[in-house]
Amino acid sequence: MSKEYESLPREALIELLKRRDSQTPYGLVWERQGIASDKSLNRDFVGLELDIEQSCGPAPWRNLIIEGDNYDALRNLVSTHAGEVKLIYIDPPYNTGRKDFVYNDSYFDSANRYRHSTWLEFMYQRLRLAKDLLAEDGVIFVSIDDNELFNLGLLMNKVFGESNFIANVIWQKVYSPKNTAVHFSDDHEYVLIYAANRDSWRPNPLPRSAEQDKAYKNPDKDPRGPWKPSDLTARNYYGEGRYAITCPSGRVIDGPPPGTYWRVSRTKFDELDADSRIWWGKNGNNIPALKRFLSEVKQGVVPQTLWTYDAVGHTQDAKKQLNEILPKARNEDVFSTPKPLQLMDRILRLATKPGDLVVDFFAGSGTLAQAVMQLNKEDGGERRFILVSSTEATESDPTINLCRDVCAARVRRAAEGYASAKGAQVEGLGGGFAYTRAKRIPAHRLEEGLDDVSVWSYIQMKHHHPLTKLGASVSVSRWNGEALIYVPVTTAMMKAVLQEELEQHPQAIVYTWTPAALVGIVNENNLREVPIDLTRGFRFGKLEGAQA
16 A cells, blocks of 8 residues: 555545545446356366377477367466466457357357457456466567457557557558458458567567668678668758768768758768768769668668568468468368468567467467477577467357367478478478367366376476376476476385386475375475365466456
């Protein structure tokens, strides 16, 4: 409480608080009481069941694809990876009314009067968890179109704070106008960018392009290399910025044009000229210009908020890329709105460094993961990804599994290599992933609902180990100098295996359902009890005002 209120009597303080609470706050308000409750919201423990068959590459797996509702997956991730994610990118449903928003196992009715409020509540519950995932210098990029842009902006202000807004990028998604448009051709979408902490996050400069470097020439064969001329005049007043100059040809320039000033003083100008940094033109008769050398400019480019299709791709690129890597019959009409790889590459270059963890909890066709593997191969980085995708099954079509048949299938083919649509063999990018399914387990049924696979996955993730499959007896994971051991049952045989492992790793952290049976074998400080130690660290998000 502020010191100015500490001296107030109780009655005065109560009156002050009542007056404050009666005032309508500025910000986004939606009809939370009138909308149908989201069936995904629950207070259950969430485990991850590893599917070896659907996983890609050999264990241990540092990348992860989670099949299931992203509300469940996010609560699991917040419990194991809070504050560690450098980049979140999501491409949520745009709520267009054209079967893009699955809500409570069916497509949301666009004629429903609560259409926007339902979407906002759906997004709020997931964004508040996403906020907890971000590192102090982390950032979130969200794709959106006109249908919910303004609502999303206010919602992001509410969750991440208006002061953490970074930019609203315009992405030119098509390369030609739609002549059938009634009013305007819809040519662009947006990417909203918010930092966890604006003061801590800075974008990486973008690499210079060959097109940008073409502007630099070397007509005078300067040994410092290519350069381009830069204007020496400016409109801002400068006290020493008006003086006459004599060109090498003998022409006298009385001063800069009216209303402008030389950018440098006479003394500085003479120094630059003596260093051959002034360009007078081929005949030595031009208005002087400053030579800016390519070797001296920043090797990166400050990002801009207009991203054109020639730089970051367009929707037709995205569809071609998906159809190239997956047989068209498997994804046609199942996923019609992928994002281009070039767009994902731009975001990754701006927001990540080698070794960073990125998350996409509306993973769609898995474009982000392919872009991560592509960039890792280019720069030798070890960026890691976690993708979350639901099956998108509905009451009318319960057989669809977007996560398995599109998202994971695409990422697997990108990693391992594939035959293109024309039959050419495309080399794999390398890498792999563990394929898991989110599993809800009510708190009062944990002991019967938790299987050993889910326990072992959660233990490894909690300690930031890559995932491995469950061992035949005890399960052991060794990573970064730390050993984890899971003992599912404390039989004599299991104890003997455990003791052998402890001889190699005496400081191993040991998880078991019956810790009393291992006292004297395991250092008590390293002994953990299942399920108590799992649920103790399970989190539900800490943003105030959240409902579940």
